[in-house]
Amino acid sequence: MSKNQKMTLLKNLSLIVACTLMLFNTSCKKEDSSASSAEKPRVGTKPTENVGYYKALAGGGIISSGSSDVTSRGICWATHSEPTKSDNYLAEPVNLGDFQLLITGLTPGTKYYVAAYGENSHGITYGADDEFTTKVIPQPSCTPDANTFNYNGQPITFTSVKGSDRATFGNYAIEARGDYGTLTLEFKQEPITAAYSIVDRGSYNNEYDCSVRGQFGSIWSSITYYTNRGNTVHITKNGQDKYTVIFCDLKFVSMSGSFTSDCKLEVK
Numbered sequence: 001m002s003k004n005q006k007m008t009l010l011k012n013l014s015l016i017v018a019c020t021l022m023l024f025n026t027s028c029k030k031e032d033s034s035a036s037s038a039e040k041p042r043v044g045t046k047p048t049e050n051v052g053y054y055k056a057l058a059g060g061g062i063i064s065s066g067s068s069d070v071t072s073r074g075i076c077w078a079t080h081s082e083p084t085k086s087d088n089y090l091a092e093p094v095n096l097g098d099f100q101l102l103i104t105g106l107t108p109g110t111k112y113y114v115a116a117y118g119e120n121s122h123g124i125t126y127g128a129d130d131e132f133t134t135k136v137i138p139q140p141s142c143t144p145d146a147n148t149f150n151y152n153g154q155p156i157t158f159t160s161v162k163g164s165d166r167a168t169f170g171n172y173a174i175e176a177r178g179d180y181g182t183l184t185l186e187f188k189q190e191p192i193t194a195a196y197s198i199v200d201r202g203s204y205n206n207e208y209d210c211s212v213r214g215q216f217g218s219i220w221s222s223i224t225y226y227t228n229r230g231n232t233v234h235i236t237k238n239g240q241d242k243y244t245v246i247f248c249d250l251k252f253v254s255m256s257g258s259f260t261s262d263c264k265l266e267v268k
Contacts, residue, residue, distance in 0.1 A: 039067035041118035045075075045127035046098065052207075053108040053135050053194050059100035060116020060127050070094050072119040075101050081113050081129055089117070109136040138195050140234045142248035144262040147176065149183060151216045152259040156181050163241040163267045165190070169202040169211060174245060176265050181216035183263070185233065185245065196233045201226075214252055225252035225259075243267040
């Protein structure tokens, strides 16, 4: 082999070694970059449950913590899509797995978007939006005069209508008194603006349960009447111990008979 051929071979070998080293260094840099990249948590949003007038049970889960420990997790919500913590949020104690949180203070008949979030030292991640609409408060179908009642064809005017925590079967009562009768509504707790369902006395299993009873007739011969389960009482709260109460075509029953009446109470 001539001297020139040897020189050419050495140059080619040097070039091959240099290229190999270059490729090796590039490959190593990619691996290092991938290994040290910051990963945020992976988060999922669960379907919202138990949607009411003012509340909803929302939740989600941390699928993976990313490349560092999760420091915060919870849910956020808004009336627009893709809500963030800048809108409204609730935090849950940090842990992996699923969680649920009760959102309160919502507006009836309103569409909301909710998303779970997870946060670590590298940033925050939001799950996909879940949509829900709060329940609409139904309106009464009648418009009776205030503080009047039809007792079996006999009109009664209530001269005293008050609300207080002095209740027999519940924790709050609205009582209307007149010359020929007393009408009492009782609730599990102090009522808010909502449609309440009539149940048996003391059987207040749900937040929007109430009972209605009346004692009508003369002071010498009064009769106690109770109302059928499942009927609706419409409550509007106007302030502390101030309410508008309406029911329509409500049936009152006693051992001696029955009658129906509309009623509107103004509790002031």
